[in-house]
Amino acid sequence: METHDSLLARIAPAPGQCSRTILDPATGTPVGEAPVHTVEDLEAAVAAAAAAQPAWAALGHDARSAALLKAADAVERSAEELARLLSREQGKPLNGPNARFEVGACAAWLRATATTPLDPETVVDDGETRAELHYRPIGVVGAIGPWNWPMMITTWQIAPALRMGNTVVVKPSEYTPLSVLALTAVINEELPEGLLTVISGGPDVGEALASHPAIGKVMFTGSTATGKAIIRSSADTVKRLTLELGGNDAGIVLPDADPKAIAQDLFWGAFINTGQTCAALKRLYVHDSLYDAVCEELAAVAAAMPMGNGLDENNVLGPLQNQQQYDILARLVDAARDAGARILLGGNPDPGQPGNFYPTTLVADIDNNNPLVTEEQFGPALPIIRYTTIDQAIAMANALDVGLGASVWSPDVSAAREVAARLQAGTVWINKHGAVDPRIPFGGAKQSGYGLEFGTEGLKALGQPQIINGWTATQTRATPN
Incomplete structure (x- = not known):
């Protein structure tokens, strides 16, 4: 059985690559070495994601869902090793609603996202006009995650993005990069190359991701202050955004x-x-x-x-x-x-x-x-x-x-x-608080962000709406003189 030490070996920095030592918040002792990627690494990842996206989108929902279900199986095969690494890096205990719970939630969200139906919606069908609402892939999605639930929230971001035919570049928190690198390494066992890449860099990488012209949407979970910075960075390219920001x-x-x-x-x-x-x-x-x-x-x-x-x-x-x-x-x-x-x-x-x-x-x-x-x-x-x-x-x-x-x-x-x-x-x-469910939309009000995650609405948020507006076969469209 793979251990979390072998997981660390799989995600170790390449020879000569810059790295950073991640410390256990419970003991102050080293957990492992995380690669420090650069803006140049981000450019390469976005280019690979853009190249891989058309073929992934062309597979259709059924094939993409099947891949996500296999990815959920892979997470479960490595569940204990992932949980132990998560506990060491983030600090949360194995038991209670903590590390093992979080890894289990990753598998559950992959499965729920894969099996949530999303059919075209008939908007008008009156015998003369038929209009349908479809959701097409956006392209490349950037996912910026937090340090508190690094594996689970990353899954919340990448699962619907992939299901909808997008490819994803992930930027994890600098505090918990190992957990996200390990999780995506496991998920990538069941995905074609280039669909899902982690770039473990600093604020310069996050800023470049949020403003990158080839990235069509950014998903971010974190502080309101950082969310506002992402809004500003994304403005020139008019990116779609889903922001889950601070709460009190x-x-x-x-x-x-x-x-x-x-x-x-x-x-x-x-x-x-x-x-x-x-x-x-x-x-x-x-x-x-x-x-x-x-x-x-x-x-x-x-x-x-x-x-x-x-x-x-x-x-x-x-x-x-x-x-x-x-x-x-x-x-x-x-x-x-x-x-x-x-x-x-x-x-x-x-x-x-x-x-x-x-x-x-x-x-x-x-x-x-x-x-x-x-x-x-x-x-x-x-x-x-x-x-x-x-x-x-x-x-x-x-x-x-x-x-x-x-x-x-x-x-x-x-x-x-x-x-x-x-x-x-x-x-x-x-009579409860904080209970989230992959079937139930979730999002904030006021300065806690905007956009919905989970369920059908979460899938729609990772698609580009397209109306197919057609006349019936017996209707001739009037042509202006």
Whole structure:
């Protein structure tokens, strides 16, 4: 059986190629060497992708779907090795909704994307005019991914792009290139050459990809600031864009909720991937009548969740992936404490502990304008804000300029749906948070981005709409004199 060390050997830099040592965020020890590609390497990859694309498109949906299904099989054959490499590079534990879960999601998304139907749509057929809407390949797609879910989100980007007859050039995060290089090496076992290429470079490569005249669409998941830069870089070539940007998701617990019954789901809504998830629960609004009970039950669940090295089978929480994110989180928690907020749990990192570990932290009695509430913390710290009326909770939840996801918690689903309809977010979950499904479209509102992923709408987003507008055989088109 292939090990993750043999995976590393497959993706190792070529002799004489520039490389960068990737460190384990749990231990600070080397994981492997990642190639540092250049803009010239990007040019070669885009040229190869453009050359390979017409033949791939000509195969049709059935053949392309069959290739994606074989790619899913390949991912499953290497699942444990991919998960162990992911755990070492990103930091997430093997168990829980983490590394093994992420690799499994890659296979699941490949299969779902391959089997989602997309038929031409008849727009008008009135006996005189027949108009059909088709979706043709765009050409070459650029995919720029993040460091928090590097394998899964890359799959979200490449699977629909390939299914729709495009070829793809991937630019992974500089923090987690090994995971993406390894995943694509496995997927490429089942794909023709030139369809899928990873260029592991720096910001100059990302900027060149976003502005490249031969790339027809860019998909990006990451910060709002970087998303805005991509919009600017893509403007001159009028690229199609799908942007899944920063979120600061609110959850609202209604007065009739059962604190004990929802505590476990609240915890994982906030702390999946140790809080490093765009659509995680990052602000929790709780009605005054059950505020203390929710705090108590949530703290009990959080205190029981083990954090540590991801390769330890007992752990379900890991380190922050990088020191920069650790520093952001520490600053926000310290500012909340200094402002008089009450630390229910955590907030006390051990400076002598190796790795980027920040303890699971719950912060109560915090003002809604505190930076821990208004800025996306992207780590294992959750502010819990008290409210007295539903209107007040909705106003606070909608106050920010982002709107990726939100959630409402109540046994009365009808009442929860009424609140959900008033929230400014791309997805609102009822009695759960952050649960994505390859069949259900997903995208942000406000400055959390635009464009939809997943399901039929996700496939359409990777196609160029084309109307075939034809008269019936018995209809003669009028010709101007």
